[in-house]
Amino acid sequence: MALAPLTAQSGKFIASQPHHDGSELYVAQLTPSLGEHVAVRVRVPLSFPELSVHLRTVRDGEPRVSAARLVATTAHDRWYEADLFVHNPVTQYRFFFELDGDYAWLNGEGLHFNDVADTSDFRVTVHSPAPQWLHEGIVYQIFPDRFARSASAPALTDQHADIPEWAIPAPDWNQDPIPSGEGVGTHFFGGDLDGIIEHLDYLKDLGVGTVYLTPVFPGRTNHRYDASTFDRVDPVLGGDDAYARLSAAVHERGMRLMGDITSNHTGSSHEWFTTAQSDPESEEHSYYYWIDEAPGYASWLEHGSLPKLNYNSTALRERMVEGPDSVIGKWLKPPFALDGWRVDVANMTGRWGSDDMTHEVARQIRSTAAEVNPDSLIIAEHFHDASLDLDGDGWHGNMNYSAFTRPVWAWLADQSREVPAFGLPASLARRSGADMVAAMRRFSSAVPFKVNRDHWNMLGSHDTPRLRTLVGESMVEVALGMLMTYLGNPVVFAGDEVGLTGINGEHARKTMPWNDPSRWDEAVHDTYKSLIAVRSSSAALRTGGLRWVLIHDDCVAFVRESASESVLVMLARAPFDGAELDVSIGSGPESDATEPLEQPELLYGTGTIVENNGRYVLPAVGPSVHIWRLR
Numbered sequence: 001m002a003l004a005p006l007t008a009q010s011g012k013f014i015a016s017q018p019h020h021d022g023s024e025l026y027v028a029q030l031t032p033s034l035g036e037h038v039a040v041r042v043r044v045p046l047s048f049p050e051l052s053v054h055l056r057t058v059r060d061g062e063p064r065v066s067a068a069r070l071v072a073t074t075a076h077d078r079w080y081e082a083d084l085f086v087h088n089p090v091t092q093y094r095f096f097f098e099l100d101g102d103y104a105w106l107n108g109e110g111l112h113f114n115d116v117a118d119t120s121d122f123r124v125t126v127h128s129p130a131p132q133w134l135h136e137g138i139v140y141q142i143f144p145d146r147f148a149r150s151a152s153a154p155a156l157t158d159q160h161a162d163i164p165e166w167a168i169p170a171p172d173w174n175q176d177p178i179p180s181g182e183g184v185g186t187h188f189f190g191g192d193l194d195g196i197i198e199h200l201d202y203l204k205d206l207g208v209g210t211v212y213l214t215p216v217f218p219g220r221t222n223h224r225y226d227a228s229t230f231d232r233v234d235p236v237l238g239g240d241d242a243y244a245r246l247s248a249a250v251h252e253r254g255m256r257l258m259g260d261i262t263s264n265h266t267g268s269s270h271e272w273f274t275t276a277q278s279d280p281e282s283e284e285h286s287y288y289y290w291i292d293e294a295p296g297y298a299s300w301l302e303h304g305s306l307p308k309l310n311y312n313s314t315a316l317r318e319r320m321v322e323g324p325d326s327v328i329g330k331w332l333k334p335p336f337a338l339d340g341w342r343v344d345v346a347n348m349t350g351r352w353g354s355d356d357m358t359h360e361v362a363r364q365i366r367s368t369a370a371e372v373n374p375d376s377l378i379i380a381e382h383f384h385d386a387s388l389d390l391d392g393d394g395w396h397g398n399m400n401y402s403a404f405t406r407p408v409w410a411w412l413a414d415q416s417r418e419v420p421a422f423g424l425p426a427s428l429a430r431r432s433g434a435d436m437v438a439a440m441r442r443f444s445s446a447v448p449f450k451v452n453r454d455h456w457n458m459l460g461s462h463d464t465p466r467l468r469t470l471v472g473e474s475m476v477e478v479a480l481g482m483l484m485t486y487l488g489n490p491v492v493f494a495g496d497e498v499g500l501t502g503i504n505g506e507h508a509r510k511t512m513p514w515n516d517p518s519r520w521d522e523a524v525h526d527t528y529k530s531l532i533a534v535r536s537s538s539a540a541l542r543t544g545g546l547r548w549v550l551i552h553d554d555c556v557a558f559v560r561e562s563a564s565e566s567v568l569v570m571l572a573r574a575p576f577d578g579a580e581l582d583v584s585i586g587s588g589p590e591s592d593a594t595e596p597l598e599q600p601e602l603l604y605g606t607g608t609i610v611e612n613n614g615r616y617v618l619p620a621v622g623p624s625v626h627i628w629r630l631r
Contacts, residue, residue, distance in 0.1 A: 025561060379399065
């Protein structure tokens with residue numbers, strides 16, 4: 001069976017293919033009930049030669065196939081609909097196309113002319129999605145030690161300054177942090193919570209909807225992932241009172257505040273652990289894994305400073321994750337009133353040897369959060385394939401390194417620089433547009449649509465090199481265009497929006513250059529602000545479905561669509577000769593009344609496209625971002 005693929009050489013006509021995703025155009029209910037029948041639809045271009053369409057699902061371990069019915073024929077598509085029986089909390093399905101002498105399957109990875117495994121089937125779930133506020137404005141990540149020192153904070157050179165005993169003070173706010181080796185975790189710049197409050201209006205003006213802080217509990221490092229207690233905020237940051245002030249100031253501006261919790265481990269100086277070590281008969285002793293090998297206890301990646309928590313202990317569960325008075329619950333209540341948690345190394349929580357309690361702990365964290373604040377959000381940190389942990393009943397979503405960050409890095413990697421591939425013993429390699437899209441679809445297809453919609457997408461974080469170092473100055477706009485238009489929620493690491501650089505996670509934790517114009521790139525800042533505003537102006541970009549319409553080595557394009565809006569996004573990393581696309585649009589099978597705009601509305605960029613009977617001619621461009629509203 002020969003069909004014009006989405007992947008093509010520049011200048012050629014690109015035919016569309018059958019499409020389905022979990023958005024409102026294709027699934028009648030985002031969150032159905034168990035035992036309910038839900039209408040699911042598939043869009044089939046008129047040029048596609050199907051003889052019939054069927055829905056395939058697996059019920060009670062056995063595949064079942066049922067005929068889909070043709071419900072509408074529009075100017076460009078046939079729409080088929082089938083009734084999906086929601087027989088499991090997560091129900092998987094895909095579409096079968098009968099062809100003349102052949103057949104094809106459509107699943108989350110796309111169209112296949114060979115049999116496929118169930119792994120990438122579409123999914124609906126009965127579990128509720130993340131709160132709606134997640135999609136209002138971007139998420140902004142702050143590393144508290146490096147964001148801002150409040151106006152009243154004493155200089156670090158002051159002999160009366162409250163500098164922790166573990167700290168190596170940096171007398172110059174604008175100097176580079178230690179990138180590796182001795183002192184890397186103890187280089188101390190003295191940012192505080194009141195300093196963040198003094199710059200909240202800057203964040204609001206940028207378009208931030210959610211402020212996410214890495215840990216604020218005291219520890220013996222600048223990152224504070226080695227908490228010595230979960231009961232109070234580090235006095236160096238301003239203590240509990242400053243955290244309450246920050247929460248009030250964030251919420252007064254209509255924004256949300258996310259905390260960061262290490263559910264997998266504590267620090268070795270944590271009060272629970274010191275009690276556990278000194279008294280084997282104590283309740284706290286049951287909180288940890290004890291082993292024969294040195295240092296005598298399990299720890300995160302064999303770092304003895306981070307002893308691992310043991311959720312076989314019911315006492316630990318009660319203290320850490322169960323109920324309003326647990327660690328999880330306490331900080332969601334006033335006066336701190338966090339709107340949710342980002343869970344550090346969520347993939348390791350509850351896993352050790354033959355123990356695998358991750359899903360239990362995730363569900364308990366979410367249950368506790370919902371009990372205290374029904375509108376709260378729980379986001380996991382997971383650097384590789386998180387699909388087995390993302391059925392939607394525990395973590396609402398994930399920090400989306402696998403399905404977004406890594407593929408985009410690889411597509412836009414600066415070939416002139418040898419930047420280590422994150423977590424791998426090799427340099428970052430440049431990949432084609434087809435490779436990028438294949439990776440995105442492979443990982444995204446393994447989780448429900450609404451989980452993909454609720455992910456945090458990033459171009460970098462406090463654990464990675466900076467974007468500008470990875471892709472070079474010329475590709476920052478292209479990367480940002482992808483971030484602000486792709487399915488999911490954009491996260492910006494403080495300083496990326498002014499062009500900061502960094503060769504690794506530690507070096508990337510640079511201070512915000514509030515008083516150093518030489519480190520503040522106003523052009524980059526303007527680009528961030530403009531593209532954030534474009535995303536904020538479009539419901540389709542915030543929560544709509546995503547349909548790829550062009551996949552080329554150097555240029556990709558996709559349509560984000562809702563029932564009322566279609567937005568075409570074109571991203572090029574190199575000169576591109578243009579193409580003619582068969583981009584059907586419309587509001588779905590109920591009506592073909594939503595016509596395309598006579599002239600597509602340019603939302604960003606400079607390119608002009610022309611609509612000609614359902615086909616759009618993409619312009620020839622250099623490296624750039626172009627966004628058009630089609631209806």
